Amino acid sequence: MTTPLLEVRDITAGFGATTVLHGVSFDVPQGSIAGIFGLNGAGKSVTMKVLGGSVPARSGSVHFRGQDITKLSPEKRVAMGMGHVPQGRQVFPGLTVEENLRLGAYTLRRKDKKRYGPALNGVFDRFPILAQRRGQLAGTMSGGQQASLAVGRALINEPDLILVDEPSAGLSPVATLELDEVLQAVAHTGVTMVLVEQNIAFGLSLVDTAHLMQTGTVVHSGPVGELDDQTLATHLGIGRVLQAAAGSALAARQAPPVKKGSRARRPA
Amino acid sequence: MGQVLVLGLISGGIYALFALGVVMVHRGTGVLTFANGEVGTAGLFLAALLVDGWTIPVPFIDNPTLPALPWALGALAAVAFAALLGCLFEVLVVRRMGVSDPVAVAVATVGLALFLLASELQIFGESPKELAAPVTGGPTIFGVIVTPTQIAGLLLAIALGFGLQAVLRRTDFGLGILAAAQDPAAVRLVGVPLSRISLTIWGAGAALAAIAALLVEPTVGILYPGYASELYVVGLAAAVIGGLNSLPGAVVGGCVLGIAQSAATRYLSDLHLPGLHFVVVLVVLLVVMLGRQLLPELIKRMDTAPSRAAEVSA
Structure with a gap:
């Protein structure tokens, strides 16, 4: 059995007197897309x-490529091959698109400047x-274009794992569709991804494995192919309308046989 | 008029050097620092100690006298000491304040300024000291003898203003500085070492203040606790006039204030107004800020006026 690319074990974390995570555990195999929903x-x-x-774990461990990274800074994790598409996209508004991308390639350029041009x-x-x-300032672009830039900025560093946090938040339906295409395209590169998404129908259309969270713990983990709308309703307590939307997304995912690591089933 | 210009540019260069330090720190961290004037003064005291071979009070040692070093070595030590103070402040205070509001960090810089001022008063006393100028003489321009340190101050301000601007836009580390002020959390997520950026900025801002203090001292002729802070206040105003985020703007702001002060001294000295230098700074600052608010509105009105006239005639 191969070691997962990312292993999360019994993580507890929080802010001040408040504990938010109470023993979160899951694995992310190489080349897969894991979704965290709740x-x-x-x-x-x-x-x-x-x-x-960016938030320290109070206990538990995070292993990336077999190495314990629990105490490492965000910068060192990026240097090890982690990429980020942060919540709200967080592009640098006062820098141009190219400057944003160049900054995204900071560790790549430090390792080997020759690789920057092709990247x-x-x-x-x-x-x-x-x-x-x-040459356009990133802050003057539309939300969908900024999402493309945030994904491009993460990809340019040639990461092994990308953490994508609430990518559709604040986007119009049209921009969400564009983002879906972008993330589907990223999935085809074979890069491993962890996706957090509030829009469950949108998220389920992208991921291989779903981890459902309630009050700081993972209450269900499993392949999307084995997930039914009743499980969603039980663990997430979603309403009928959302349940129907998520159910149709599941039906679309379950139609062809799910084969781990394969991206060919998804339309490009 | 020529004299006004020359004298204005001489002091403008010094204000610009202080303003560059203000802009560097503000651009990279969003913090307005009030400490660098006193940091520059502290560096200058160290230079004076080393260059003049002062006798300093040290516990348990009877009248230890330092060997006199050349001015250049003393200046180098002053800049390095100021940079070290800036870096120490970043590590011991700024970093521990975490993601605090920039206003809270700005208040902490006032604390550093007061601590340094009190330390200088305790160690060196209130009476003014002297630091021998590295070179004397110089060319006469419009009847004003311009010393080499005055020329160096202006040229260095212009070179640093435009040079640092190029460094910020053309290097990865420079882009990291620009991005850090916009979104420090996101900077870390693209792999840029935020702590190193912050350390560099605070160190560079403090070093610039020491350079400015060293270059202006031969013109003033004396140094005392709080000496560079008075000039630093004008540097702060110059940075604000330049837009707070523009390095070339800081140089222009410094020169504008220098020339305005020089003109006021030349033409308004008969009024015998107390604090004329600072009144001029306040007036220029008000004019620029009001102009910045009113000018866009004025341009907008001028643009819409012809179209309204065309509508009426139609």
């Missing part, structure tokens, strides 16, 4: 922040809109 306050984003290193061209090939607007 209602507001379930601890999804705090889990992502613990994985990224930049790779991002521009994948997101032509970024090539067209390379």
Whole structure:
């Protein structure tokens, strides 16, 4: 049995006197897309922040590529091959698109400057809109374009794992569709991804494995193919309308046989 | 008029150097620092100790006298000491304040300024001291003898203003500084070492203050506790005039204030107004801030006026 790319064990974390995570555990195999779902306050984003290193774990451990990274700073985790598409996209508004991408390649350029040119061209090939607007200030772009930039900025460093936190938050339905295409395209690269998403239908259409959270713990983990709308309703307490939407997303995912690590089933 | 310009540019260069330090720290951290004037003074006292071979009070040692070093070595030690003070403040105070409001960190810089002022008074007393100028003489421009340190102050301010601007835009570390002020959390998530950026900024801002203090001292001729802080206040105003985030703007702001003060001294000295230098700073600051608010509105009105006239005639 191969070691998972990311192993999260019994993580507890919080702020001040408040403990938000109470023993979170899950694995993310190489090449898979893991989704973390839950209602507001379930601890999804705090889990992502613990994985990224911006919130310290009070106990438990996080192993990345077999190494214990629990105490490492966010910068060192990025240098080890972790990429981020943070909540709210967090592009640098006063920098141009190209400057944002160059900053995204900070560790890559420090390792080998020659790899930056091809990496930049790779991002521009994948997101032509970024090539067209390379000199535009990121803060003047639309939400969907900023989402492309945030994903491009994470990809340019050639990470092994990308943490994507609430990518559809604040986006219009059209921009969410564009983002879906972007993330589907990223999934085809074979990069491992951990996705936190409030929009369950949108998230389920992307992931291989779903981890459902309630009040700071993972209450269900399993392949999306084995997830039914009743499980969603039980663990997430979602309403009928949302349940129907999530159910249809599940039906769409369950139609073809789910094969781990394969991205061919998804339309490009 | 030529004299006014020359004298204005001489003091403007010094204000610009102080303002560059203000802008560096503000641009990278969002914090307005009030400490760097006194940090520059502390560096200057160290230079004076080393260059003049002062006898300093040290417990348990009878009248220890330091060997006199050349001015350049003393200046180098002053800049290094100021940079060290800036870095220590970052490590011991700024870093421990975490993600505090920049206003809270600004208040902490006032604390550092007061601590340094009190230390200087305790060690060196209130009476003014002297530091021998590294070189004397210089060319006469419009009847004003301009010393080499005055020329160096202005040229260094211009070179640093435009040079640092290029460094910020063209290097990865510079881009990291620009991005850090916009979103420090996101900077860490792209792998840029935020702590190193912060350390560099605070160290560089303090070093710039020491350079400014060293270059202005030969013109003033004396140094005393709080000496550079008076000039630093004008540097702060110059940075605000330049837009607080623009390094070339800080140089322009410094020169504008220098020339305005020089003109006021030349043409208004007969009024015998107390604190004329600072009144000028206040007036220029008000004019620039009001202009910045009113000018866009004025341009907008001028743009819409012809179209309204066309509508009426139609």
